[in-house]
Amino acid sequence: MDVIVCVKQIPDPETPAAAFKVDEGAMQVLPAQGISPVISPFDAQAVEAALRIKDASGDGTVNVVSLGPDSARDAIKHSLAMGADEGYHLKDDAFEGGDAWTTALALSKAIRHLGVPDVLIFGRQAADWDQGTVGSIVAELLDLPSATVLRAVELNGDSITVSRVVADGFENIELPTPCVLTISNEFGDPRYPQLRQIMQAARKQVTELTAADLGLAASEVGAAGSRVQMHALFQPTSDVEVEIIEGDTPEEKASGLVNALREAKIL
Amino acid sequence: MTKAAVTSDSDKRRTGTTSTGKRVSALAIPAWLPLGGILLVSGAETVRVTGAHRELFFNIDHFWVLYMLLPFVIGIIIYGLIRRSRVWRLGRPIISGQLSRDSLRSAFDDLPVRLGRLVKGGGGTERVLRDPYSGVMHLCIMTSMIVLFLVTALLAIDDYIPVDILVGPRYLGYSLVADIFGLVGIIGVAMAVAHRWVRPRTAWLPTWEDWLILGGLGMLLITGFIVEGLRIHTSEIDVHPEWSYWSPVGYVVALIFSGVKVSAALDIHTTFWWIHMIGALSWITLLGYSKLNHLVLAPANAFLKRTSAPGKLDMIENIEEQEHFGVAQLEHFSMKQLFELDVCVRCGRCTDNCPADIAGQPLSPMHIIQDLKSYATAVGERKVANLVQGNDLNFGLDDETPMVGGVVRDESLWACRTCGACVEACPVFIEHVPTIVDMRRSLVMEEARMPDTVQGTLETLERQGHPWRGTPYTRESWMEGIEDQVPDWTGEQDYLYFVGCTGAFVDRAQEITRSVVSLLRAADVSFGVIKGMESCNGDPARRLGHEYLYQILAEGLIELFNETGVNDEQKTVITHCPHCFNTFLNEYPDMGAKFQVIHHTQLLEQLVDAGRLVPSHDGPEQTITYHDSCYLGRHNDIFEAPRRILEQVPNVTLIEMPRNREQGLCCGAGGGNMWMEEQGKSRVNEVRVEEAVATGAESACTACPFCIQMFDSGIGTVQLDVEDEDKLKVLDVAELLQAAAVADGE
Ligand code: SF4
Numbered sequence A: 001m002d003v004i005v006c007v008k009q010i011p012d013p014e015t016p017a018a019a020f021k022v023d024e025g026a027m028q029v030l031p032a033q034g035i036s037p038v039i040s041p042f043d044a045q046a047v048e049a050a051l052r053i054k055d056a057s058g059d060g061t062v063n064v065v066s067l068g069p070d071s072a073r074d075a076i077k078h079s080l081a082m083g084a085d086e087g088y089h090l091k092d093d094a095f096e097g098g099d100a101w102t103t104a105l106a107l108s109k110a111i112r113h114l115g116v117p118d119v120l121i122f123g124r125q126a127a128d129w130d131q132g133t134v135g136s137i138v139a140e141l142l143d144l145p146s147a148t149v150l151r152a153v154e155l156n157g158d159s160i161t162v163s164r165v166v167a168d169g170f171e172n173i174e175l176p177t178p179c180v181l182t183i184s185n186e187f188g189d190p191r192y193p194q195l196r197q198i199m200q201a202a203r204k205q206v207t208e209l210t211a212a213d214l215g216l217a218a219s220e221v222g223a224a225g226s227r228v229q230m231h232a233l234f235q236p237t238s239d240v241e242v243e244i245i246e247g248d249t250p251e252e253k254a255s256g257l258v259n260a261l262r263e264a265k266i267l
Numbered sequence B: 001m002t003k004a005a006v007t008s009d010s011d012k013r014r015t016g017t018t019s020t021g022k023r024v025s026a027l028a029i030p031a032w033l034p035l036g037g038i039l040l041v042s043g044a045e046t047v048r049v050t051g052a053h054r055e056l057f058f059n060i061d062h063f064w065v066l067y068m069l070l071p072f073v074i075g076i077i078i079y080g081l082i083r084r085s086r087v088w089r090l091g092r093p094i095i096s097g098q099l100s101r102d103s104l105r106s107a108f109d110d111l112p113v114r115l116g117r118l119v120k121g122g123g124g125t126e127r128v129l130r131d132p133y134s135g136v137m138h139l140c141i142m143t144s145m146i147v148l149f150l151v152t153a154l155l156a157i158d159d160y161i162p163v164d165i166l167v168g169p170r171y172l173g174y175s176l177v178a179d180i181f182g183l184v185g186i187i188g189v190a191m192a193v194a195h196r197w198v199r200p201r202t203a204w205l206p207t208w209e210d211w212l213i214l215g216g217l218g219m220l221l222i223t224g225f226i227v228e229g230l231r232i233h234t235s236e237i238d239v240h241p242e243w244s245y246w247s248p249v250g251y252v253v254a255l256i257f258s259g260v261k262v263s264a265a266l267d268i269h270t271t272f273w274w275i276h277m278i279g280a281l282s283w284i285t286l287l288g289y290s291k292l293n294h295l296v297l298a299p300a301n302a303f304l305k306r307t308s309a310p311g312k313l314d315m316i317e318n319i320e321e322q323e324h325f326g327v328a329q330l331e332h333f334s335m336k337q338l339f340e341l342d343v344c345v346r347c348g349r350c351t352d353n354c355p356a357d358i359a360g361q362p363l364s365p366m367h368i369i370q371d372l373k374s375y376a377t378a379v380g381e382r383k384v385a386n387l388v389q390g391n392d393l394n395f396g397l398d399d400e401t402p403m404v405g406g407v408v409r410d411e412s413l414w415a416c417r418t419c420g421a422c423v424e425a426c427p428v429f430i431e432h433v434p435t436i437v438d439m440r441r442s443l444v445m446e447e448a449r450m451p452d453t454v455q456g457t458l459e460t461l462e463r464q465g466h467p468w469r470g471t472p473y474t475r476e477s478w479m480e481g482i483e484d485q486v487p488d489w490t491g492e493q494d495y496l497y498f499v500g501c502t503g504a505f506v507d508r509a510q511e512i513t514r515s516v517v518s519l520l521r522a523a524d525v526s527f528g529v530i531k532g533m534e535s536c537n538g539d540p541a542r543r544l545g546h547e548y549l550y551q552i553l554a555e556g557l558i559e560l561f562n563e564t565g566v567n568d569e570q571k572t573v574i575t576h577c578p579h580c581f582n583t584f585l586n587e588y589p590d591m592g593a594k595f596q597v598i599h600h601t602q603l604l605e606q607l608v609d610a611g612r613l614v615p616s617h618d619g620p621e622q623t624i625t626y627h628d629s630c631y632l633g634r635h636n637d638i639f640e641a642p643r644r645i646l647e648q649v650p651n652v653t654l655i656e657m658p659r660n661r662e663q664g665l666c667c668g669a670g671g672g673n674m675w676m677e678e679q680g681k682s683r684v685n686e687v688r689v690e691e692a693v694a695t696g697a698e699s700a701c702t703a704c705p706f707c708i709q710m711f712d713s714g715i716g717t718v719q720l721d722v723e724d725e726d727k728l729k730v731l732d733v734a735e736l737l738q739a740a741a742v743a744d745g746e
């Protein structure tokens, strides 16, 4: 079974809050010193899901596509080290400053260009902006059925059974192929690459594709094609006030707590 | 200057008399001196005993059979050893030291050190004597065997040379010595048997080998006395009774046989003589086939053990070109590592001193060595056979239990703290730590199989350049508010203060970092800090088995040190953490480091000595126990510097925990365990905190940020029910010194 995974490189979500800085004027997140950007964790899980599908089906390929600046190649290399077969890097100055729509548009063109696979997998959202829309837009653009926020994926002959995470439990669905899936963190940890694979991945060529290669005009992608306009970007401040509830017995303390919560209209 | 400082500390340590072992060992040689006196006295008996002697083959015909057998016996022993050596030779042709070095050269570098160890450790069995009971037991058996061998050889020589040495008083003195050492041997064997019955430790249940060796030796000693007794009974006691007093044990045996008719006694004598002699020759063949081989192999291993610092791990050179990473198969070990497996005598000392085993966790270094040895016997021999038959090395071995993950379980490898207590305790100089880390290397780099916590730590190291996943701090957080007091490194100062990851990212450790800075300022030390640009030196990655990541991090840091002028013989790096210290001092030279290294306690001690820091402020009266960090103490011989600082702080009384200095118990954090979930009955830090609490001290002092954290969290559980103000306080040596030597607000 052939799978394509779309991955995104993001600032490390583990970056300590103290190191996280925003340039409010330029409306940009400043890279933290000494901390390298990483593949979005949900996307690493998407690669894991793709590799498991390939293993379960016994044949096929797992290819990886990423749109982003030069450094995004590292996210592709990481996926290759995990075991993916080929990497494609959508790299063009024209792509800069885009939004979920332009990204999805470029990705859908790239996937047509590479040939629509049996399964197309995304992380449920990129862990930087957390919008969680690209996967679904690509599914629309390619006119494919999709299932989002998945905790389990199972091959069933030609169809696929998945389990979605929903507010009050799980939802099990069967999809035909080809289809689009987005993977949630409940799916489980991505594998740690073996050193040999890291070294092989380092030597592997990543194919670069520009907007022109995909038949896209510069006006359709990047900032020019964006449908979302940003008005402000700032770091929220949060003030925490602590009130210690006094009381001689645990019961007194508990009833004090209940009263305080009622006053705050939490209960 | 600083490397010299390390040596001087260790020299001072060597002159100290701290461990029991050393005291007993000093007794080892003089113990037998009184015998010299006995020999002298025997000279005074000259008048009455002129002519005393004995006949070599008294009452024995066909003794030449013995001489015929001798070459066979030697052949059988040599055959056994050569057979084993074929398994050893499966390993990589590296004996010790750096992988790239020519193996022969590296086995013989530092020759004086090796020879010294051979004499003291191999021949003098210095380490064996650290345990008084088994030390004495071993000394009895060993000296008895040596003396009796010499005695027998002397008798034979005497018979074949024209001059008679063994006549008259010399013969009688000789007889006495032989008898005494025969008795000493029996005492030793009895102690060994009792040891196995009365004090069976789970770590070493005796096997057939033990009983065969001990039973055989006991039998030889007893039959020897029977033969002697019968000879005295039949030929001496009636004619020269005054001679026989010089064989006291034989004399008693002769008295026991006094009722037996001389003709019958002669027959019994012949029988026992042959039993004794054939027994001796058979017993000695065990040398090639059992742990008795330690007679030869242990001194060899004492010689072959690496001479570099014990905390240093071997570098995998040209790692990108390796066919495999770490050790997953016997043939990935070095010859020395395979050889070593056969040296183990199953004494259990390594396991008895292992923090993981003490805490009931799934690791016993003795079992790792022993299980690998059994595997090397079973599978190694088949690999050898494959080679002989021209097959692929691993032909027909696909279904064997895998060595890593099967014979040695993953959780055992992860439980190791690389604390070196096992290496320090092993009387036959086995080096467990590199063997364990080599197998970890395979788990991590070859198979990518590791606990989640290890994976998380390695990922954080890769991405963020430090191991503290989820820390809310940056590298500069610790200097918030005191930025102007922390000088930037300009390349002009004498010392770079390397804060390290823990000193920067963990809040409790940040306090200590600030104490060190305040002390350096108070003593007017010319130092600077590379602010915000430090990255991990790679020690956690290396100890967790990720050699490749270690090399990447180390190369990056060396590059930073090159760019900033730190990597210079004239510059000294002060490390906050003993792990940074060990890596910089012992491992970075392999990566091209030239700078000097000093641990903060060493420098502080020098500053106190020089009067640049005066601990004059009276604090409250307090008793403090000092906990040795493994990587400062056992691995780098720095035991006294921190203690001397504590001794100079007013009103401080220093008391020791029973396990201290070389025998110190790990806090539980080493070998990357700082970031792992512990498995097993209890936690190592709790065991150590209990030991500290049991001294009655009010505070525990240490010099390692990991130890501090492990103590703090151990106290949380061990002293759960103790009021906060009565709980054990945990301090870094620098904090205590700061309170005593730096005026408030400075
Ligand atoms: S190094 Fe320490 S933890 Fe590891 S096996 Fe040896 S004694 Fe045990």
Ligand code: SF4
Binding pocket: B343, B344, B345, B346, B347, B348, B349, B350, B351, B365, B366, B369, B425, B426, B427, B428, B429, B430
């Ligand atoms: S490895 Fe050394 S200490 Fe451990 S059981 Fe063997 S001989 Fe004893």
